[in-house]
Amino acid sequence: MKNTIKICIGLLAIGLVSCEVEFDNPVNSEGFYDSGTANLSTYVAVGNSLTAGYADGALYITGQENSYPNIMAQQFAKAGGGDFTQPLMNDNIGGLLLNGTQVAENRYILAVDENGNPGPVRLVGTPTTDVATSAAGPFNNMGVPGAKSFHLGVSGYGALNPWFARFQTSASATVLGDAVSMSPSFFSLWIGNNDILAYATSGGLGVDQTGNLDPTTYGFNDITDPNVFAASYSAQVDALMATSSGGVLLNIPDVTSIPYFTTVPARSIPLDAATAGALNAQFALYNTQVLPGLAQAGIISADEAAARQINFSAGVNFPIMTDDDLTDLSGILQGPPFFLPAATAALLGQLRQANNNDLVVLTAASVLGSTPDPGNPQGVIGVSIPVGDQYVLTAVEQGRVAIAAASYNATIQAIADANGLAFVDAKSALAQVASTGVPYDAGMLTSAFVTGGAFSLDGVHPTPRGYAYTANLIIKAINRKYDATIPYVNIGTYGTIQASNN
Amino acid sequence: MKKVLLLAVFALATAITYAGGYRVSLQGQKSLAMGHTGVAVINSSELVFFNPAGLVHLENKLNISAGVSGVFANVSYQNENFGDYAETDNSTSTPLYFYASYQANDWLAFGLGVYTPYGSSVTYEDDWAGSHLVNNIELQAIFIQPTVSFKIGEYLSFGGGPIYATGSVNFNRNLNRTLTDLDGNRSNVTIDATGINEWGWTVGAMFRPTEELTIGANYRSKIDMNVEDGDATFENIPNSPLTPFEDTTFDASLPLPAEITVGLSYQFCEKWLFAFDVNRVFWDAYESLDIDFANENIPDSKNARNYKNASTFRFGIQYDATKMFTLRAGYYFDESPVQDGYFAPETPRNDSNGYTAGLTVNVGDHFEVDASFLYLHFKEVDASYDYYFENGQAAPFGGTYKNNVFVPGLGVTYKM
Numbered sequence: 012m013k014n015t016i017k018i019c020i021g022l023l024a025i026g027l028v029s030c031e032v033e034f035d036n037p038v039n040s041e042g043f044y045d046s047g048t049a050n051l052s053t054y055v056a057v058g059n060s061l062t063a064g065y066a067d068g069a070l071y072i073t074g075q076e077n078s079y080p081n082i083m084a085q086q087f088a089k090a091g092g093g094d095f096t097q098p099l100m101n102d103n104i105g106g107l108l109l110n111g112t113q114v115a116e117n118r119y120i121l122a123v124d125e126n127g128n129p130g131p132v133r134l135v136g137t138p139t140t141d142v143a144t145s146a147a148g149p150f151n152n153m154g155v156p157g158a159k160s161f162h163l164g165v166s167g168y169g170a171l172n173p174w175f176a177r178f179q180t181s182a183s184a185t186v187l188g189d190a191v192s193m194s195p196s197f198f199s200l201w202i203g204n205n206d207i208l209a210y211a212t213s214g215g216l217g218v219d220q221t222g223n224l225d226p227t228t229y230g231f232n233d234i235t236d237p238n239v240f241a242a243s244y245s246a247q248v249d250a251l252m253a254t255s256s257g258g259v260l261l262n263i264p265d266v267t268s269i270p271y272f273t274t275v276p277a278r279s280i281p282l283d284a285a286t287a288g289a290l291n292a293q294f295a296l297y298n299t300q301v302l303p304g305l306a307q308a309g310i311i312s313a314d315e316a317a318a319r320q321i322n323f324s325a326g327v328n329f330p331i332m333t334d335d336d337l338t339d340l341s342g343i344l345q346g347p348p349f350f351l352p353a354a355t356a357a358l359l360g361q362l363r364q365a366n367n368n369d370l371v372v373l374t375a376a377s378v379l380g381s382t383p384d385p386g387n388p389q390g391v392i393g394v395s396i397p398v399g400d401q402y403v404l405t406a407v408e409q410g411r412v413a414i415a416a417a418s419y420n421a422t423i424q425a426i427a428d429a430n431g432l433a434f435v436d437a438k439s440a441l442a443q444v445a446s447t448g449v450p451y452d453a454g455m456l457t458s459a460f461v462t463g464g465a466f467s468l469d470g471v472h473p474t475p476r477g478y479a480y481t482a483n484l485i486i487k488a489i490n491r492k493y494d495a496t497i498p499y500v501n502i503g504t505y506g507t508i509q510a511s512n513n
Numbered sequence: 514m515k516k517v518l519l520l521a522v523f524a525l526a527t528a529i530t531y532a533g534g535y536r537v538s539l540q541g542q543k544s545l546a547m548g549h550t551g552v553a554v555i556n557s558s559e560l561v562f563f564n565p566a567g568l569v570h571l572e573n574k575l576n577i578s579a580g581v582s583g584v585f586a587n588v589s590y591q592n593e594n595f596g597d598y599a600e601t602d603n604s605t606s607t608p609l610y611f612y613a614s615y616q617a618n619d620w621l622a623f624g625l626g627v628y629t630p631y632g633s634s635v636t637y638e639d640d641w642a643g644s645h646l647v648n649n650i651e652l653q654a655i656f657i658q659p660t661v662s663f664k665i666g667e668y669l670s671f672g673g674g675p676i677y678a679t680g681s682v683n684f685n686r687n688l689n690r691t692l693t694d695l696d697g698n699r700s701n702v703t704i705d706a707t708g709i710n711e712w713g714w715t716v717g718a719m720f721r722p723t724e725e726l727t728i729g730a731n732y733r734s735k736i737d738m739n740v741e742d743g744d745a746t747f748e749n750i751p752n753s754p755l756t757p758f759e760d761t762t763f764d765a766s767l768p769l770p771a772e773i774t775v776g777l778s779y780q781f782c783e784k785w786l787f788a789f790d791v792n793r794v795f796w797d798a799y800e801s802l803d804i805d806f807a808n809e810n811i812p813d814s815k816n817a818r819n820y821k822n823a824s825t826f827r828f829g830i831q832y833d834a835t836k837m838f839t840l841r842a843g844y845y846f847d848e849s850p851v852q853d854g855y856f857a858p859e860t861p862r863n864d865s866n867g868y869t870a871g872l873t874v875n876v877g878d879h880f881e882v883d884a885s886f887l888y889l890h891f892k893e894v895d896a897s898y899d900y901y902f903e904n905g906q907a908a909p910f911g912g913t914y915k916n917n918v919f920v921p922g923l924g925v926t927y928k929m
Contacts, residue, residue, distance in 0.1 A: 032587040032588065032589040032600065032915045032916060032917050033589075033915075034589060034591060034893055034913060034915055035893060036593075037591065037598070038591045038592070038593055038596050038597070038598050039591075039596075039598045043593075044596060072696075072697070073693070073696065073697035076697070086596060089596040103695055103696045103697065120695070121753070121755070122753070123753060123754045123755060127754070129755065134695070452908045452909065453690075453902075453903040453904065453906045453907070453908035454903070454904060454906050476691075498593070498594060498595050498596035499594065499595060500595055501594070501595050503690060503903070503908055504642070504690045504691065505691065506691035506692075506693060507691065509693070509695060509751065510751050510753040510755040510756055511694075511695055511751045511752050511753050512752050512753050512754070
């Protein structure tokens, strides 16, 4: 009898294990989330470093896992989406080798120095990802760091860009061709950032190529001609649409939204009254005689003469800087009536003091106020040595960037509208992060460097949380356009910056 | 074949149990089959737990009962906003009991009980959506209770005894929602303590105005399980002065709350017995689970619980079908002690309805086999835990939970 009961209970147990708890409406049941009119079975993301999941000045596995396309693909999977492959790096060190030689730097980490101050430093370690031994594509994530709009169609682009060489399908492959070969059923395209960003992050070192329709003559730091952008972009959308049920296009954010340009204040040189007085004495003649004289002679405008005045005071001052948009006076100053020595003339040639309209780049932080020659304590950058042009994006340079970006964005919006594609106004969204911040369940996402949560330690690329926010923006646009109900992600559950000492 | 089937009972089982909180109401198969009533039921030495005052009324000189339950519990979680889904892993939970009583003379009896009235075993997938609250928890307490029971006059009896409780806890959770090491492995902490020993007591009274009617009351004291110098182990911590977590010891305290039960039983039509109990558990003792790390650089972990006192209403019926079979059935409504906004996934309990049934097979004059079955039904509930903080800001963790619990149980009774 006892055994009979045991057997009964055993049988019961077998029956019970299959009695799993079932919700009335389980989120993991088919049809709970819906992709609407979009077919998400083969999603292909095309773009640059932002699409690749680049962060902290490097590409590494956990960054890629938190790329916005990968975050989206995980949500797509809940609404019938298919697998999503990425050209994963080999480690979390970042850095890239080309036949054993390092061609890209390791990631930044937030390290605490001996004085207890946290700051970004490069992770020490030997990268293990080699271009030569990486798996060939194509992958669903076709984000290529460094790619500009017109690069995507360049045959043999891998020879110019090791990030693409890593996973190009052949030596003559194009990024776009490899993406199209996946036969995407749905695509996203976010390209054009580097067409202005390279110019901006170089402090305007490059050339505004507006009017030059031959991109093969461009340098990397140049601004792409808007017509070149439009032609490239239009061709890419056409190619990606061939097999797709739909897609989403993202526009180009303002450079003023990113901490690379908003962290280091233009006014950054502390001086006491005595030093300020001594410096002013040195510039007195220049301010009161030379500049008004040049203006009177018509060599420079009265406005430029005013802009070139150098004045220090006790407290925090604007640094002196070289501005290549000023009239170059170095030759004139060596001639009559000034007869300045060549070195002084060169110093003053395109000199002015920075002002509140200038954007000082993040990398200037370690340069401003430093003494590059230990033997000359008087040689202070920003005080007696002008800050290099590459560290300051002037108002004039910002204007060029803004004009080009506005034109690109008009193109993107028009192409989205013309083709009935979902459109994400990334520009406005990032501007909101930078101005008011975006609330999430445990705080506010802002673009403040290190602490804001949106931007990684390179000051340009988002954190996982920033990418998650981007993914939500895109999902929202897709849901609206395609009558889909793809779930959002909770951005509070995505990480920000990585604290670690070497 | 039998072995295979028995394996199914023990190996395929899931974890968790209970009634509200981490109380596990499985203290005897005869009682459980009747909705876990028993404060006024004179049936067997299960009275050591249910009401020591009743032991003196048992007919036999020696009464021994022992049993085990197989707890098959499932918890599912989902969040419709984000598409998150999780369910607890299968693991085994087998609460046990052993009771004995001895009738010294017609007014005095002694007893001994060993049972497991508290416990919890919940295992989610590591790094699930609520992993900053719990990845897994294993909590166990074994009570050992020597008991005395005596009659005063014809109608009234009292009983009681000290309780020696010995427990252990093992709990793992991620440190927060985002912290990882350089390779993206989530930073987590395991706290572990065994051999936590404390004392408590129980006292009961029973009144039998007639042969048919029995009225009983039982009180069980609160026992604070105080952990001192438990082990805290930190994993996947970034190498940074900003995250100063390292292995250390900890102190913590978990209350096993006091409870009072009153009830009655009434025998009618000779073969029928009806029982009704009300439990009141003083869960308000469980205000917060605070973990005090010995290393001063590591912030203490404070987890508000703020449980409220909760009642359970139990009904049971017994029918002596034949000389060989006694049949039982019961029902109880179990009120959850968890208040709105405090619904934490380590004890995801809302109000539940328990349906019970069972039987006793009398094998000869001395030996009985007791079987019971409990199905605990929970409604699906939208709930959240609102007292998790990140940088001083509350980040509620919510969603929809659904539980169910199946508990087959088997016991034996020996009397002479």
